[in-house]
Amino acid sequence: MRHGKKFNHLSRTASHRNAMLSNMAGSLILSKRITTTVAKAKALRKYVEPLLTKSKEDTTHNRRIVFSSLKNKEVLKELFDEVASKIANRPGGYTRIIKLGSRLGDDAEMALIELVDYNELLLGGSGEAKEKKTTRRSRRGGSSKSASAKSDDSVKEAKETKEDAPKKEAKKEDATKAEAKKEEAPKAAAKKEDTPKAEKKESKSDEKSDEKKGDE
Numbered sequence: 001m002r003h004g005k006k007f008n009h010l011s012r013t014a015s016h017r018n019a020m021l022s023n024m025a026g027s028l029i030l031s032k033r034i035t036t037t038v039a040k041a042k043a044l045r046k047y048v049e050p051l052l053t054k055s056k057e058d059t060t061h062n063r064r065i066v067f068s069s070l071k072n073k074e075v076l077k078e079l080f081d082e083v084a085s086k087i088a089n090r091p092g093g094y095t096r097i098i099k100l101g102s103r104l105g106d107d108a109e110m111a112l113i114e115l116v117d118y119n120e121l122l123l124g125g126s127g128e129a130k131e132k133k134t135t136r137r138s139r140r141g142g143s144s145k146s147a148s149a150k151s152d153d154s155v156k157e158a159k160e161t162k163e164d165a166p167k168k169e170a171k172k173e174d175a176t177k178a179e180a181k182k183e184e185a186p187k188a189a190a191k192k193e194d195t196p197k198a199e200k201k202e203s204k205s206d207e208k209s210d211e212k213k214g215d216e
Contacts, residue, residue, distance in 0.1 A: 030074070
C-alpha cells in the first residue's frame with residue numbers, strides 16, 4: 001500500500017530523475033512552456049518553483065544554489081535577468097498546468113506546463129477589453145466633439161460670408177470702373193487725334209474765305 005506516499009519516483013533512479021527534472025526546468029525557463037505528461041508536470045512544478053522564488057533575490061549565494069540544480073549558465077542568466085523581474089510581485093504560484101488529454105500510443109495523460117506571467121493571450125485579453133472600453137468612450141466623446149466642431153465651423157463660415165459680402169461687392173464695382181476706364185481710354189485718344197484735323201479744316205476754310213473776299 002502507498003499510504004502517505006507523496007513522492008513520485010517516475011519509475012527512475014534518483015540520479016536519473018534529478019537530471020531529467022533539471023533539464024525540464026531549464027527548458028521551461030528558456031521556452032516559458034513545455035508539453036509533457038501530467039505526472040512529470042506535477043513533479044516539475046515542485047522542483048522549479050522553489051528555484052523561481054530564490055531568483056527573486058539576486059545574490060551570489062542564491063545564484064550558486066540555483067546553479068547547483070540547473071547546471072546551465074544560459075538558463076541561470078535568463079532566470080535572474082528576465083524571469084525574476086517578471087515574477088517579482090507574484091507571491092508564489094509561478095506555473096500553470098493545463099491538461100491536454102490522452103496521448104496516442106500509450107494513452108498517457110498529457111499536459112502543458114507554463115509560466116503564468118508569460119501567457120500573452122490571457123494577459124492581453126483583459127488589456128484588449130480595457131482598450132475597447134476606452135475607445136468606445138473616446139468615440140462617444142469624439143462624436144460630440146466633432147459635431148460641436150462642425151457647428152462652430154458652419155457658424156464661422158456664415159460670419160465670414162456676411163463680412164465678406166460688402167467687400168466682394170466693392171471689388172466688383174472697382175473692377176467694372178476699371179474696365180470702363182480701359183474702354184474710354186482709346187476713345188479719348190481718338191478724340192485727341194481728331195481735334196488737330198478739325199483745326200486744320202477750320203484754318204483752310206478761313207483761308208478760302210479770305211481769298212474770296214480779296215478777289216471781290
